[in-house]
Amino acid sequence: MKVETCLISVSDKEGIVDFAKGISSVGIMVIASGGTAKILKESRVSVLSVEEVTGFPSILDGRVKTLHPAIHGGILAKRKKEHLDELERLSIKKIDMVVCNLYPFEERIKEGITQDEAIEEIDIGGVTLIRAGAKNYKYVCVVVNKERYKEILDILKNNDNCIPEEFSYNLATEAFNYTAHYDSTIANWFLKEEFPEVLNLSYKKVLPLRYGENPHQRASFYAKDKLPFRKISGRELSYNNILDLDSAYGLVLGFNEPACVIIKHNSPCGVSISDCICSAYKLAYNADPISAFGGIIGVNKNLDLETAEEINKIFCEAIIAPSFDEDVISLFLSKNTRLVKLESEIDKELKVRNALGGILLQDDDIKDYENLRFVTKKKPSDDELKDLLFAYKVSKYVKSNAIVIAKNKTTVGICGGQTNRVDAVKIANERAGDKAKGAALASDGFFPFPDSIYECIKGGISSIIQPGGSIKDKEVIDAADNLGISMVFANIRHFRH
Structure with missing residues (x-):
């Protein structure tokens, strides 16, 4: 023309x-x-x-x-x-x-x-x-x-x-x-309603990705406005990196204290809160050092050189933090480790997922618990309750069936993605080993039978938190009473699929 x-x-x-x-x-x-x-x-x-x-x-x-x-x-x-x-x-x-x-x-x-x-x-x-x-x-x-x-x-x-x-x-x-x-x-x-009759979603491509879940799959990252994070250094991000970074940062932002999480295949393998980021990282790493190899690390405070030098002893895919010391950036350049800084606050908005040729839409799982109920004769101590609530928060980020064992606000055994809850308890106990003695256990869903409670006592678990709601709740509570385990109902379930 x-x-x-x-x-x-x-x-x-x-x-x-x-x-x-x-x-x-x-x-x-x-x-x-x-x-x-x-x-x-x-x-x-x-x-x-x-x-x-x-x-x-x-x-x-x-x-x-x-x-x-x-x-x-x-x-x-x-x-x-x-x-x-x-x-x-x-x-x-x-x-x-x-x-x-x-x-x-x-x-x-x-x-x-x-x-x-x-x-x-x-x-x-x-x-x-x-x-x-x-x-x-x-x-x-x-x-x-x-x-x-x-x-x-x-x-x-x-x-x-x-x-x-x-x-x-x-x-x-x-x-x-x-x-x-x-x-x-x-x-x-x-619009004034969250779930309208007609849904208009408009996102802009803000970042081409290295590849999708697998190298033969193509992928890109889209956002409503601009890229909410900045990759400071390292190779290009992949689809899996984005998912893991999202889980890592979502989890650590739930804590006010210095917190660290190590994510592997979109599930936490070690989480801790402590008095400083370096201590939190060491505790999170020691929770499961085998799984930590090649993981994604998230912290909720500035990443300082002391912590970075500890992290640099292992191979990790990426680190996400609110900020980094300049020396930290130089340290990781030779390893090509991806350093990701969040540039803006992430809205807790509706979650979108493809299914059966359409999309599913739901609220984010923000609430940790609702009206705690202490259902056993034995009540958890103050320290046990802190560990229970810590473990239950972590369970939100573990694939169902999810079991999280924690002691002193550090995970010691995590198992997710099992098709039955009793096996999840067995594996989490096995991973915790001796650290399970006197520890708190969180389950993202109710226990359908008392068998899981008997597995808990084998590891030495002293307290349990679960949502409750099973038709066999009484049998489960009776089993806990007979074994001298305290149990708390959170009245909120945290399935993750």
Whole structure:
């Protein structure tokens, strides 16, 4: 298509003067709306205002500027004789290029503006221009991305002001994605219900990933706005790295005290809270040093050099922290260890998952417990209760059936992903070894039978926390009473699939 006339209507005016000068210099007529026309005229660009083209003023405080047949007829006309004759009869100029970006609704609502102010940030004319141009991409080139200006100028200058149809198609695809994201942002701002009848999800690709769950699978990371974290050093992140980093940081952020977690295959293998990050790391590592090899490490405080030197003794895939000492970054460069810093707070929003050709949507599992019930004759000591609540928080991040054994606010045995709970108890006990004696045990779901309680006593477990809710709760409680184990019902289940 040959470009003879270009309509420009932009909210973000960065780069637009140079672009307009560039297309004007190759003989393309420029039409511009409102503020865009003003800034171009001030910059001595030859330009026709929209009002000069339509013969109609901007009205309703600027709400209606470009919504006119003289504009949209010029954009939507096919380049066939009947349409061109109709344009000529109505004295409408054909428009071959539309350059437009929209009012910054998404950015403005983040500033906490009022509802009335937000309403005025909803672009109507711009969206209509973009959609019209994109629909007619065979004859009209539509530009919504200012990063494209130089590329388009080069194409015009090197091709006698012509744009290849394939390139125009790509720009139209970009334009429809742009308006779809814009509209979904507005629709979700209007929504007052968490689970609407129609769900609009709009995310931007912010990071291509090394590969998916396996090297033969492709993957990318998408976010609502910008990348919420920054990779400071190390090789590219993979799909599995992102999942593990999410679990690591989600878990350690649940603690106010210095905390460390080591994640392996999206499940914690060692977790501890202590008086400093270095101590927390050492305790988490010693909880299961075999599984810690090649894991993902998460801490909730600044990662200092002392802790980093301890971590550097083993191989780990990645470390996520709120900040890193400069010396720490230098230390890990030679190992190519991925250091990831969270740049912004992660919203506890709805969880989305693909299933059976659709998606599942649910609330995040935020609440740890509700109205603790001490159901056995023996009550846990204060220290035991602290360990129970610590272990129960950790159990939220372990695949069901999940068992977590902890002592002194450090895990000593974790087992998840088992198809029956009694085997999970056996394996967790085995991993804990002698450390299970006098330790606290958390189960993410209720015990369906007392058999698991008898396995607990074999390891020397002294206290148990579980959600309760089994039809055999009484038998389970009786077994705990007979064995001298204290038991607490959390009244909240933490299945993780």
